[in-house]
Amino acid sequence: MRCTAPTKATAGHRHRSLLATVTAFLSLTFVGAAFSPTAAAAPARPDDTSAVGTTSAVVPDGVTAGVAVFDRQTGTFTEQLNASTQFRSASIVKLLMALDYFRNRGPDYIVPAADRAWLEPMLRSSDDDAANYYWANHGYSSIVTRMDGDLGLSDTEPPADPNFWGYTAISARDTVTIYRYILEKAPAPVRNFIMDNLRQSTRCASDKFDQHFGIAGAFNRPWAVKQGWSGDSYPEGTCGPTSAVSARTAAGAGSAAADVNLTRPALHSTGTVGAGDRSIVAVYTLHPVGTSYGKAFTDIGRLTRSLNVPGGVAPSGKWYGTWSSQVNVRSEPRIANNVLTRLPAGVEVLVGCQKKGQSVSVPPYTNDWWAYLPQYGGYISNIYISHPANQLPDVPLCSSPR
The missing domain is CATH 3.40.710.10 (DD-peptidase/beta-lactamase superfamily)
Structure with missing residues (x-):
């Protein structure tokens, strides 16, 4: 460190x-x-x-x-x-x-x-x-x-x-x-x-x-x-x-x-x-x-x-880049007093699943899909994922209780 x-x-x-x-x-x-x-x-x-x-x-x-x-x-x-x-x-x-x-x-x-x-x-x-x-x-x-x-x-x-x-x-x-x-x-x-x-x-x-x-x-x-x-x-x-x-x-x-x-x-x-x-x-x-x-x-x-690490198991999910700084990771897919942590600006994250939640607007964009980040144990709005679609095409829907 x-x-x-x-x-x-x-x-x-x-x-x-x-x-x-x-x-x-x-x-x-x-x-x-x-x-x-x-x-x-x-x-x-x-x-x-x-x-x-x-x-x-x-x-x-x-x-x-x-x-x-x-x-x-x-x-x-x-x-x-x-x-x-x-x-x-x-x-x-x-x-x-x-x-x-x-x-x-x-x-x-x-x-x-x-x-x-x-x-x-x-x-x-x-x-x-x-x-x-x-x-x-x-x-x-x-x-x-x-x-x-x-x-x-x-x-x-x-x-x-x-x-x-x-x-x-x-x-x-x-x-x-x-x-x-x-x-x-x-x-x-x-x-x-x-x-x-x-x-x-x-x-x-x-x-x-x-x-x-x-x-x-x-x-x-x-x-x-x-x-x-x-x-x-x-x-x-x-x-x-x-x-x-x-x-x-x-x-x-x-x-x-x-x-x-x-x-x-x-x-x-x-x-x-x-x-x-x-x-x-x-x-x-x-x-x-x-x-x-x-x-x-x-x-x-x-x-x-990329390394050959015997015994190592890669986590499931898809890696995506993010944009903006100090993006909040929240315990639920909505904006409330529920911030778990914040992401470093522009960091790549592992997305495990996605679901609909509160609509978030960053003009001219609006998005009601949220990505679950298993390594952080919470959600970020898909609006901060570096992908043109609101719903990510290769990420499954979250099942309950997430």
Whole structure:
């Protein structure tokens, strides 16, 4: 989810200042036997011998992508596209923070309630304040250095400016290694804590960003996701019935490791898909400067849906583009005090069925058909669907009780 920095603040999903209030958090005390990832060898993985590799990925025009899909059942990669290319991590680095937290908490790995209060929002809702707190109180870039050594990562590097944890360099293949460690090598309490929280990923992040793009939109559950975003082109990536929150980031304020691009908006989707966490999926994307959040959301969705992901099941319905900004998703096909959330401007949505409801007018158009969006659990007026017909020709009618 995000580009972050604890010392140079901007609005929304951003590099935030470390507030003095972080000291109010309870200090962590590492007790018991050490959590020692190096006690077991890092999961084996084939070398990424080419810049591209084998892939069926359909990359939208203007998008730079790094992709890796690993089938844990066969022990092979089904997709590799620029798998060793470094991207700025945005909030994917929070996985390393969570692993670092458990590093010296054995043998029972009990998480006190005070720590759950910030760890769970950090993993489920990508809370930046929680990450700022942990980063500043546990060694800044040394967190990444420790995890590099423990997990045997090849492409992950601390940010050149240690104040900006979101500028940690990471690759798709290293992300697969991280998830393989969590699933296959980490002690069961550590695995369960991290994965259970990723399975409870909230649609609205802590900063009101709609974070159910990529994996979360492309596949039915079961899935577990950790998302990331960073850039100055996402002012309308918000969700929920609240007013929009700006998501601008100071892209040039910090510096990154190696040649990691900091100028283009980034949107990343990582996690597992299928029963038993069969496939590990890592999709990193950079978009042209000025790309809207809805366009980036749509593009990473199309890319993710094109991948060969064993165990993944596509949701039923038809994908359609939308127009206008802050389109309300309503619990019923009528205008009332029934707003569930709002769509990012111009985002592509999955339409499950349609039915007639209250007539909506946006001169010179009027439409009384409404589209049910199963991934949002509500309706939008068909007037906001990018299609010339009032009734969509290839979408079934909704049956009761919808």
